[in-house]
Amino acid sequence: MHVTLRQLQVFRSIATLGQVQLAAKQLHLSQPATSMALSELEKHLNCLLFDRSGNRLLINVQGKKLLPLACELLDRTNEITHLFSAKNSLSGKLTIGASTTIGNYLLPQQLIRFKTNHPEVDVELDIHNTTTIIERIASMELDIGYVEGPCQHPGIEAIPWREDQLTLFCSSEHPLANKPTVTLKDLEQAHWILREQGSGTRFIFDKHIGQHLRQPHIKMELNQTEAIKHMVSAGAGISCLSELSIAKELDQGEFVPLSFQSKTIKRQFWLLLNRKKYRGDLVNALLNATQVKSLPLRSKLDKSSK
Structure with missing residues (x-):
């Protein structure tokens, strides 16, 4: 008996989803057939690839060794199929992760252009905070990640993409709206509506503003930018968000930027790319479309990541 592509597809799907039932649904297989494919693969390799916990399967050390090799083999197989297909156009699926600001205000327009040029490519966009995207890139659940916070994970390659600027702001009806500049005391006395811990926006706020406030009055921490904007608009407090997310409200005068010590908060x-994950034509096409220079195909594991 030999390892088959179907067995590797089942393995990768279970590694990503954590359940046989979900993997079977994704692959359009019956649950017994999915379980059997995994069992046959483990029998052939003479090792378990997952730790069983109830109906959850948690990838173990042996599974983590196999995962990048299985992903590369499956991706290369798709490229071979594409190379000799009559369509001669890119096809397949890209799973992209983006932190909140990028995913809601910057990346959608670029993905629309990408889909127009490559209509046969299926694109899945998952939006979470930076910490979650890093975790999902590390576990190979995502092909590419776009984040607004720093990444120090040794298994992930972080490539500078573009700059952004954060702005302190309040509603046009807020008492601070008419002040040419705000003081540290003003910021300490104000009620803040902020992003949650773990978000890139919150990390930058704490680094540039929060650490200077002795006792900041944090009224709410929310994981959705739009919810923060609604709270600020209703007069619940002031906030700090990307200019990308509040440009329309600033232009219309609904929000007023607050000047603090002539401070410009750039980030x-x-x-993000997993160092061990194979990068094929689909990944490089997206890198080009989002104005990042295409990287060499990875046919071997990066020795520095071992």
Whole structure:
């Protein structure tokens, strides 16, 4: 008996989804057939690839060794199929992760253009905070990640993508709206509506503003930018968000930027790639479409990541 592509497809799907039932649904297989494919693969390799916990399957050390090799083999197989297909156009699926600001206000327009040029490619966009995207890139659940916070994970390559600027702001009816500049005391006395811990926006706020406030009055922490905007608009407090997310409200005068010590809060957006994950034509096409230079195909594991 030999390892088959179907067995590797089942393995990758279970590694990503954590359940046989979900993997079977994704692959359009019966649950017994999916379980059998995994069992046959483990029998052939003479090792377990997952730790069983109820109906959850948690990938173990042996599974983590196999995962990048299985992903590369399956992706290369798709490229072979594409190379000799009559369509001669890119096809397949890209799973992209983006932190909130990028995913809601920057990336959609670029993905629309990408889909127009490559209509046979299926694109799945998952929006979470930076910490979650890093975790999902590390576990190979995502092909590419776009985040607004720093990444120090040794298994992930972080590529500078583009710059952004954060702005302190309030509603036009807020008492601070008419002040040419705000003081540290003003910020300490104000009620804040902020992003949650773990978000890139919150990390930058704490680094540039929060650490200077002795006792900040944080009224709410929310994981959705739109919810923060609604709270600020209703007069519940002031906030700090990307200019990308509040540009329309600033232009219309609904929000007023707050000037604090002539401080400009800039940050770097990052593109994340798993060092061990194979990068084929689909990934490089997206890198080109989002104005990042295409990287060499990875046919071997990066020795530095071992």
